[in-house]
Amino acid sequence: MKFLLIYVPNLRFSFEEDWCTSTIGENFRLSSGLTPSTKEKAYFNNGIIPWINSGELKNKYISFTENKLTLDAVKKHNLTIYPMDTMVIAIYGLEAAGVRGKASITKMDSTISQSCMAFNSLGNVLTQFMYYVYKKEAQILGTRYAQGTKQQNLSSDLLSSYKLLYPSKEEQLKIVNFLSLIDEKIETQSKIINDYKLLKKYITKSFIKQKGTSYLLSEIAELGRGRVISSAEISKQKNPIYPVYSSQTSNNGVMGYLDNYDYEGEYITWTTDGANAGTVYYRNGKFNCTNVCGILKIKNGYDAYYISNILNCYTKKYVSTNLANPKLMNNVMANIKINLPSIERQKYFSNILKAIEYRVKIEQDIKLNLVKQKVFLLKNMFL
Numbered sequence: 001m002k003f004l005l006i007y008v009p010n011l012r013f014s015f016e017e018d019w020c021t022s023t024i025g026e027n028f029r030l031s032s033g034l035t036p037s038t039k040e041k042a043y044f045n046n047g048i049i050p051w052i053n054s055g056e057l058k059n060k061y062i063s064f065t066e067n068k069l070t071l072d073a074v075k076k077h078n079l080t081i082y083p084m085d086t087m088v089i090a091i092y093g094l095e096a097a098g099v100r101g102k103a104s105i106t107k108m109d110s111t112i113s114q115s116c117m118a119f120n121s122l123g124n125v126l127t128q129f130m131y132y133v134y135k136k137e138a139q140i141l142g143t144r145y146a147q148g149t150k151q152q153n154l155s156s157d158l159l160s161s162y163k164l165l166y167p168s169k170e171e172q173l174k175i176v177n178f179l180s181l182i183d184e185k186i187e188t189q190s191k192i193i194n195d196y197k198l199l200k201k202y203i204t205k206s207f208i209k210q211k212g213t214s215y216l217l218s219e220i221a222e223l224g225r226g227r228v229i230s231s232a233e234i235s236k237q238k239n240p241i242y243p244v245y246s247s248q249t250s251n252n253g254v255m256g257y258l259d260n261y262d263y264e265g266e267y268i269t270w271t272t273d274g275a276n277a278g279t280v281y282y283r284n285g286k287f288n289c290t291n292v293c294g295i296l297k298i299k300n301g302y303d304a305y306y307i308s309n310i311l312n313c314y315t316k317k318y319v320s321t322n323l324a325n326p327k328l329m330n331n332v333m334a335n336i337k338i339n340l341p342s343i344e345r346q347k348y349f350s351n352i353l354k355a356i357e358y359r360v361k362i363e364q365d366i367k368l369n370l371v372k373q374k375v376f377l378l379k380n381m382f383l
Helices: 071-076 127-145 156-160 169-208 231-235 304-311 330-334 343-381
Strands: 020-023 028-032 049-052 067-069 087-090 103-106 116-121 163-166 213-216 221-225 242-245 254-258 263-271 280-289 293-298 337-340
Touching: 028 156, 067 071, 087 127, 103 127, 116 127, 127 163, 127 169, 127 343, 169 304, 169 343, 221 330, 231 254, 263 304, 280 304, 293 304, 293 330, 304 337, 304 343
Parallel strands: 242 280
Antiparallel strands: 020 163, 028 116, 049 067, 087 103, 087 116, 213 337, 221 293, 242 254, 263 280, 263 293
């Protein structure tokens, strides 16, 4: 008689045994860190012990920290020095989507801040396997189980009791090695994308040195500003297809979509208020802008795409940073002076930059497909 296997994933290498059912706490020793007072410079000056904060948990592996503690600080605060191959996760502020799932595996002995928690394997489950389990489960842990009202946090009690399913070590290693190949490809794509962006940045800066004529922006463009567009207005749309650009920089600045549009054609927009003040975008098509976006309609005889790239090299130094909320208002923008070559040269340089931007888009699509593959594999190779 052949028994039905209960605990098996949808996708599997050639293994047949049931996966073990357990909890995280039965397989990992969990402990959180501590943050010494940053006012005590002596704790950090000439430090030798890496000290990890949650903001540094960006990649699968972490081998460098911005801050290091002295041995005296470690002893005084009774900090644990965790061995290499410790998994560290972010446990504070999980109400922010970007924080959920932040985790890294250490490549050096280190200490951790109070915003982190360390996972040390007790033997049955590989740290790398637990890393992928956490990546799969992080959204559920962050949205359903995290505790707190304004700030959502994870505790060792909550994590210890969380269900963990795992196969034999041999099968774990097969899964880990396979997913590591995907991670390496994603990392390679990220480097390629970054290299193209740097190339575009350096080429743009070289264009600034070209001979030409100086203009105030008010001489070559009409300046305006978007309108107040609330999330409530966006939620009431019936057939929203026209983007709403806001002050954010993620997703190309898109906040949502509306049924209708306020602008059509070639424009340049910039963020007027907030942390991203001075960020410039080229827009072409039908779109809307919120009131924290300034708008430039470039006059005939000038290339809007070229000017948008040149402006990105200028605008940040004109942002008023002595305010609680940084700003780059229309009156300041109007008086920015830029040097422009002939329209023929502007278009020539634009074509070069557009070719690089097109290449970036291709590489980003490749990376996106790899990320989608990884999400699919995490969903189907784990329980």
